[in-house]
Amino acid sequence: MNRQELINQIQQKKSFLCIGLDVDLTKIPIHLLAEKDPIFEFNKQLIDATHHLAVAYKPNIAFYEAYGIKGWMALEKTINYINTNYPEIFTIADAKRGDIGNTSTRYAKAFFEDLNFDAITVAPYMGKDSVEPFLAFENKNTILLTLTSNEGGMDFQTLKTPKEELYKSVLKTSLTWKNADNLMFVVGATRPEHFKEIRAIVPNHFLLVPGIGAQGGDLKGVCKYGLTKDCGLLVNSSRSIIYAENSVDFAKKAQQEALKIQQEMETILEY
Amino acid sequence: MNRQELINQIQQKKSFLCIGLDVDLTKIPIHLLAEKDPIFEFNKQLIDATHHLAVAYKPNIAFYEAYGIKGWMALEKTINYINTNYPEIFTIADAKRGDIGNTSTRYAKAFFEDLNFDAITVAPYMGKDSVEPFLAFENKNTILLTLTSNEGGMDFQTLKTPKEELYKSVLKTSLTWKNADNLMFVVGATRPEHFKEIRAIVPNHFLLVPGIGAQGGDLKGVCKYGLTKDCGLLVNSSRSIIYAENSVDFAKKAQQEALKIQQEMETILEY
Numbered sequence: 088m089n090r091q092e093l094i095n096q097i098q099q100k101k102s103f104l105c106i107g108l109d110v111d112l113t114k115i116p117i118h119l120l121a122e123k124d125p126i127f128e129f130n131k132q133l134i135d136a137t138h139h140l141a142v143a144y145k146p147n148i149a150f151y152e153a154y155g156i157k158g159w160m161a162l163e164k165t166i167n168y169i170n171t172n173y174p175e176i177f178t179i180a181d182a183k184r185g186d187i188g189n190t191s192t193r194y195a196k197a198f199f200e201d202l203n204f205d206a207i208t209v210a211p212y213m214g215k216d217s218v219e220p221f222l223a224f225e226n227k228n229t230i231l232l233t234l235t236s237n238e239g240g241m242d243f244q245t246l247k248t249p250k251e252e253l254y255k256s257v258l259k260t261s262l263t264w265k266n267a268d269n270l271m272f273v274v275g276a277t278r279p280e281h282f283k284e285i286r287a288i289v290p291n292h293f294l295l296v297p298g299i300g301a302q303g304g305d306l307k308g309v310c311k312y313g314l315t316k317d318c319g320l321l322v323n324s325s326r327s328i329i330y331a332e333n334s335v336d337f338a339k340k341a342q343q344e345a346l347k348i349q350q351e352m353e354t355i356l357e358y
Numbered sequence: 359m360n361r362q363e364l365i366n367q368i369q370q371k372k373s374f375l376c377i378g379l380d381v382d383l384t385k386i387p388i389h390l391l392a393e394k395d396p397i398f399e400f401n402k403q404l405i406d407a408t409h410h411l412a413v414a415y416k417p418n419i420a421f422y423e424a425y426g427i428k429g430w431m432a433l434e435k436t437i438n439y440i441n442t443n444y445p446e447i448f449t450i451a452d453a454k455r456g457d458i459g460n461t462s463t464r465y466a467k468a469f470f471e472d473l474n475f476d477a478i479t480v481a482p483y484m485g486k487d488s489v490e491p492f493l494a495f496e497n498k499n500t501i502l503l504t505l506t507s508n509e510g511g512m513d514f515q516t517l518k519t520p521k522e523e524l525y526k527s528v529l530k531t532s533l534t535w536k537n538a539d540n541l542m543f544v545v546g547a548t549r550p551e552h553f554k555e556i557r558a559i560v561p562n563h564f565l566l567v568p569g570i571g572a573q574g575g576d577l578k579g580v581c582k583y584g585l586t587k588d589c590g591l592l593v594n595s596s597r598s599i600i601y602a603e604n605s606v607d608f609a610k611k612a613q614q615e616a617l618k619i620q621q622e623m624e625t626i627l628e629y
Contacts (some may be wrong), residue, residue: 109461149457149464155472159430185481186420186454187508191382193420201426210456210481212503214510232483237458239485242531246519253514253524260513 088205089226090317092176093293096142097318101353104345105143105179107325108148108165114330116337126154126161129337130167133329136338137139138173140237140345143321145179145295177321178204178294183232185210191220199227206230207274208295211257215264222266228293229269231261234285235358236275236298254281258288271292271295276304276322282312293319299348300327307346310355318356324348359476360497361588364448364564367413368589372624375616376414376450376566378596379404379436380421385601387608396617397425397432400608402439404600409608411616413449414592415440416566437473448592449475450566454503456481462491470498477501479544479566482528486535493537499564500540502532505556507546507569525552540570542566545576545584547593553583564590570619571598577619581626595619 097103110126120204122128134144146165169176184207191209198207199221203264206228209218221229234244234254244254251259261270276284276298285294294313298304299322306322313320328348332340366386368374381397393399401562405415417436422429440447451469456462462480469478477499478491485623492500505515505525515525522530532541545556547569556565565584569575570593577593582590600621 143615147457147461149455149461152468153464153472155434155468156430158428159427161425164586181457183455183457183481183484184420186418186452187506190418190420193418193424197420197423197426201424210454210483212481212514213506213508214513214515216508216510218510222504233483235458237484237487239487239489242485243483243524243527245487246527247523248517248519248524256514256517276515308557 088177092175094140094317096175096177099347100139100142101356102140102142102349103318103320103322103352104141104348105145105321106133106137106141106328106345107297107323108144108146108329109325110161110260111150112154114333116333116335118335124161124164126151126158127164127168130161130165132338133341134169134173136342137328137345138176140342140349142176143179144169145181145323147181163202165203170203172182179206179208179230180204181208183208183210184218185213188216188220189214189216195221195224201209206271208232208323211261218261219265222264222269226271227269228271229274230271230295231257233257233272234274234278234281236277236304240275251342255284255288258285261288273297276306276309278312279305279308282309286315291315291317291319294323295321295323297308297323300324306351307355314355322352359448363446364413365588367446371410371413371620372627373411373413373620374589374591374593374623375412375529375619376416376592376594377404377408377412377599377616378452378568378594379415379417379600380596381432382421383425385604387604387606389606395432395435397422398431398435398439400534401432401436403609404612405440405444407613408599408616409444409447411613411620412447414450416450416452417592434473437475441474449478450479450501451475452478452479454479454481456484456488458484458606459487459491462488466492468494470495477542479503482532486531490509490536493535493540498540499540501543501544501566502528504528504543505545505549505552507548507575511546526555526559529556533560544568547577547580550579550582551574553580556588557583562586562588562590564592566592566594568594571595577622578626585626593623
């Protein structure tokens with residue numbers, strides 16, 4: 088999917104909501120455990136109930152790997168289901184990969200070609216030749232961890248390097264890499280005070296923003312400096328939507344939670 | 359496996375060789391493609407031929423994920439084969455994972471419990487709460503990316519932070535984390551000049567050292583400052599061993615290459 092198609096979708100749905108599909112079998116409604124593939128069934132019902140309110144889905148790959156081959160099969164079925172039934176949706180493999188060149192190419196092929204995700208999250212620590220293999224794929228997006236929403240995000244990301252904090256070095260350096268137009272950046276909603284400085288460095292790139300909902304981030308705070316004329320934001324919520332209710336009505340309740348966020352987004356986009 | 363068992367194995371085999379099992383179906387001997395599971399068959403023959411010369415095997419997970427469910431099954435078979443037939447061997451999932459707390463726990467369970475690896479490589483960018491979930495597992499090792507062997511390793515890892523270069527901050531900060539005794543560190547063989555300073559910070563921890571062989575690193579240079587009284591090194595070679603020959607005799611040739619390195623290691627250990 089190219090950038091303009093994503094922007095069109097945001098404008099049509101009046102939403103920049105990304106829903107995290109982080110499936111934990113100990114948290115899903117118990118009646119689903121009788122299904123042949125409970126993970127996929129959970130995802131399918133959530134997707135059917137929320138696809139008109141969200142522009143992106145983001146399975147965190149850890150939750151699938153944790154179930155071994157069954158998890159991997161559920162991931163394949165989930166991405167195929169989205170791509171077949173809702174091809175307008177932007178799909179993100181939240182994998183946080185990154186390795187030396189020939190190995191990153193392997194990860195890129197796995198997620199971009201075989202699974203056909205539109206985007207993958209990548210860790211920057213190993214630098215240019217660990218990220219460029221992902222950037223080489225046309226109409227695919229590489230979402231670089233920049234300033235993350237967790238407590239440990241302050242351990243290294245905000246350390247002062249000679250010119251600026253590390254996360255700003257990551258932003259600036261990444262813009263010099265080949266095919267930097269295919270970059271997006273992960274910036275946690277729990278750090279709204281940093282969005283102004285980040286937008287000074289990357290005024291147009293999309294930012295993937297986790298951390299609203301269960302992690303406590305504030306949508307308005309993020310939008311104040313994060314929003315661009317093309318929106319430029321994908322704001323993710325996982326637990327507060329997908330685990331909103333633990334009964335046969337879980338998908339309906341998830342829809343209601345997604346609707347609340349979409350309506351808030353619509354107001355912000357119209358403003 | 360605990361630290362002492364690893365040290366015992368090094369002393370018995372007079373080797374600190376780790377062999378990287380990075381299986382690429384375009385590079386393996388063509389006769390193996392007729393097998394039901396060519397990846398596993400390739401690994402099995404390599405392991406049978408080299409297990410007495412190596413103390414560790416390190417499958418890079420990217421190479422398995424690239425083949426989807428088939429790759430994942432081959433990985434399971436490979437780790438089970440090692441654990442069943444050569445239980446003394448130290449096994450490393452070269453996965454370079456790292457995510458927020460509850461997600462890192464998922465990855466840890468997948469690799470430490472379900473697959474039963476002894477160790478996993480982890481990226482430090484997200485800090486304390488992304489790494490401690492791995493450290494919580496007893497008799498399992500978390501190998502933190504510190505100073506990597508690739509060109510891009512110089513993009514951020516050697517940036518000067520207020521007190522020292524970033525990789526040294528990573529080392530020092532990680533020592534303050536809970537269960538830091540379960541840490542090891544990835545330090546590329548292509549950076550032998552840094553080993554002295556690294557050993558000043560972590561005099562006893564094991565270092566996993568990629569980059570000898572195909573990547574050009576020098577074993578003696580690494581050992582000069584890297585070696586401790588317990589050895590303290592696991593030196594990895596992948597391509598120069600496993601792809602030493604592309605014929606029916608590939609495992610025999612791999613054994614010869616491994617033997618050369620083991621003999622060099624034996625000389626160094628005796629010195």
